[in-house]
Amino acid sequence: MSRFSVGIAIGLASLSPVLGLTPEETFYPPTLNDTAYISNSSIGTYGGTYQAPTTGPTGGTPYGAYDYCSMPHPRPQEYELPDALKQGHVWGKLVYLEYLQRHQRRSPYNILPGGENQAYECDNVRPYLYAGVNSFSGIQPIPMYAQTYQDPTNPFTPGVNGTCQYPQITIGGIQDGFQHGKDLWAVYGERLGLIPRQPNERVWFRSSESALTQGSAGAVLRGVWPWYQGTLPLHQMVSSVDTVNAGYSCSAVGNMLNAIKSTPEWNEHITVTAELRSTLGSMLGAESGSWQSTFDHFSDNFQARLCNGYMLPCSLTNSSNCVTMEMAEEVFRAGDWEWNYYWRTNPDVAKYIQVVEGLFIGEIVTHLQAVLNGTSSLDYTHIFVHDGDIGPVLGALGIDALRWPAMASNIAFEVWETNDNQSRYYARVLYSGWPLKTIHGTLDWVPLADLINIMKPYIPKDIVSLCA
Ligand SMILES: *[C@@H]1O[C@H](CO)[C@@H](O)[C@H](O)[C@H]1NC(C)=O
Ligand SMILES: *[C@@H]1O[C@H](CO)[C@@H](O)[C@H](O)[C@H]1NC(C)=O
Ligand SMILES: *[C@@H]1O[C@H](CO)[C@@H](O)[C@H](O)[C@H]1NC(C)=O
Ligand SMILES: *[C@@H]1O[C@H](CO)[C@@H](O)[C@H](O)[C@H]1NC(C)=O
Numbered sequence: 001m002s003r004f005s006v007g008i009a010i011g012l013a014s015l016s017p018v019l020g021l022t023p024e025e026t027f028y029p030p031t032l033n034d035t036a037y038i039s040n041s042s043i044g045t046y047g048g049t050y051q052a053p054t055t056g057p058t059g060g061t062p063y064g065a066y067d068y069c070s071m072p073h074p075r076p077q078e079y080e081l082p083d084a085l086k087q088g089h090v091w092g093k094l095v096y097l098e099y100l101q102r103h104q105r106r107s108p109y110n111i112l113p114g115g116e117n118q119a120y121e122c123d124n125v126r127p128y129l130y131a132g133v134n135s136f137s138g139i140q141p142i143p144m145y146a147q148t149y150q151d152p153t154n155p156f157t158p159g160v161n162g163t164c165q166y167p168q169i170t171i172g173g174i175q176d177g178f179q180h181g182k183d184l185w186a187v188y189g190e191r192l193g194l195i196p197r198q199p200n201e202r203v204w205f206r207s208s209e210s211a212l213t214q215g216s217a218g219a220v221l222r223g224v225w226p227w228y229q230g231t232l233p234l235h236q237m238v239s240s241v242d243t244v245n246a247g248y249s250c251s252a253v254g255n256m257l258n259a260i261k262s263t264p265e266w267n268e269h270i271t272v273t274a275e276l277r278s279t280l281g282s283m284l285g286a287e288s289g290s291w292q293s294t295f296d297h298f299s300d301n302f303q304a305r306l307c308n309g310y311m312l313p314c315s316l317t318n319s320s321n322c323v324t325m326e327m328a329e330e331v332f333r334a335g336d337w338e339w340n341y342y343w344r345t346n347p348d349v350a351k352y353i354q355v356v357e358g359l360f361i362g363e364i365v366t367h368l369q370a371v372l373n374g375t376s377s378l379d380y381t382h383i384f385v386h387d388g389d390i391g392p393v394l395g396a397l398g399i400d401a402l403r404w405p406a407m408a409s410n411i412a413f414e415v416w417e418t419n420d421n422q423s424r425y426y427a428r429v430l431y432s433g434w435p436l437k438t439i440h441g442t443l444d445w446v447p448l449a450d451l452i453n454i455m456k457p458y459i460p461k462d463i464v465s466l467c468a
């Protein structure tokens with residue numbers, strides 16, 4: 001097996017040593033469930049990439065390694081048929097693809113409480129937003145787009161200059177998305193003949209209510225169908241009951257999260273990061289609980305800068321007091337630890353996944369069950385969601401170790417119809433291009449019924465009473 005030297009980020013010299021990991025190994029740090037993973041600076045980024053220029057497309061050094069800015073995805077250069085088919089023991093044809101992905105890279109959700117020392121520019125992006133009538137003879141609107149600006153007479157400041165509506169998609173995100181779609185077409189359309197040349201009634205798209213996922217859908221699907229002239233429905237549930245992106249309200253979610261954040265393991269991760277949190281808190285005016293109690297906000301803020309061609313932030317009151325790459329790497333390791341804890345190793349993980357994501361997992365299972373029954377009305381579904389959806393789905397699948405599901409991270413549920421006399425349908429689950437490694441083994445070729453059985457325990461029997 002070839003070994004790659006990783007750990008050198010684009011642009012800036014990273015301080016992490018060469019760990020000698022293959023691209024795939026960067027997905028699965030074996031010691032991620034230990035808080036020593038956070039404090040051990042020699043781990044660096046564990047072979048991951050956290051930097052990208054403003055414009056794309058970008059992804060991975062080398063391609064296939066964990067890349068927070070743009071995770072790898074199935075593309076013709078690397079895509080291989082499942083071994084069972086390559087070896088020719090069975091004949092098989094791809095009959096169904098359920099593709100989930102996080103949106104592409106973006107500006108931050110969390111602006112530093114002390115203010116940002118750099119402006120974010122988004123006037124190279126046109127977030128479209130307009131409404132028309134569903135017939136050609138009805139009113140067709142002007143394609144209006146949002147243009148964010150600042151008026152000097154407005155006494156309130158968002159704490160950051162520029163032209164972005166946070167956390168809007170960035171130019172690099174759109175370019176990454178377009179390439180992502182082109183690559184999916186090359187694999188699942190041109191090569192495997194599953195995605196049709198034109199959208200038809202056997203394709204189906206869905207997003208969360210967020211402008212981010214909708215922006216991604218337009219860019220990615222334009223890559224799939226560059227010449228398509230028509231419009232397409234992007235299905236969405238009413239946001240108050242959405243089964244993705246924490247739509248429905250459920251007090252059990254908050255209660256369980258509080259319990260997760262009171263365990264000895266959680267407290268240990270808070271203890272080992274005390275110095276880091278204190279340094280960042282005073283440098284950036286980020287001393288409130290929302291910045292100090294998890295690494296969500298620091299991680300979000302730093303990745304948005306690094307993944308869109310900006311520098312790490314500095315204090316507004318002392319421009320030589322800046323976040324260093326080592327600090328950022330520790331923040332990212334702590335974030336990875338937290339995600340693994342939320343969705344893999346917390347003591348009540350199965351129930352937590354049920355209340356947060358169980359309904360959505362049930363919807364995926366229903367699609368797969370219809371394929372198994374031979375009654376599916378769909379060949380290709382593509383669902384644009386968030387890290388908070390990808391994480392629990394990977395947890396339910398039993399991923400060996402879960403780093404934070406990064407920008408554009410994707411799960412491809414492939415279903416193959418075969419002439420195997422044991423099982424007519426087999427599934428393969430690719431996570432960001434790689435057959436998923438799980439506690440059930442590598443999900444490279446599993447009878448579809450077995451895959452359904454892996455996911456079923458996470459579907460709540462009665463979510464309404466669980467949530468009450
Ligand atoms: C981490 O996981 C490994 C393998 O499952 C296990 O042996 C080890 O005890 C775990 N460590 C912690 C700190 O939970
Ligand atoms: C820190 O990580 C390196 C690289 O994985 C490892 O070789 C070393 O043993 C770790 N040190 C500690 C104290 O855990
Ligand atoms: C934002 O722009 C205003 C007006 O140009 C300037 O006075 C201010 O210093 C800028 N703030 C930051 C944080 O750069
Ligand atoms: C500004 O920050 C630098 C780097 O942390 C530090 O050496 C210096 O003392 C600080 N200056 C002031 C005036 O606090």
Ligand SMILES: *[C@@H]1O[C@H](CO)[C@@H](O)[C@H](O)[C@H]1NC(C)=O
Nearest residue numbers: 366367368369370371373375
């Ligand atoms: C598949 O078939 C089973 C057994 O006949 C049935 O209970 C189930 O509702 C069907 N599911 C779908 C999605 O078609």
Ligand SMILES: *[C@@H]1O[C@H](CO)[C@@H](O)[C@H](O)[C@H]1NC(C)=O
Nearest residue numbers: 089090091419420421422423
């Ligand atoms: C499946 O078919 C092969 C080839 O016809 C045969 O050798 C094998 O015994 C069959 N297996 C089962 C479980 O029927």
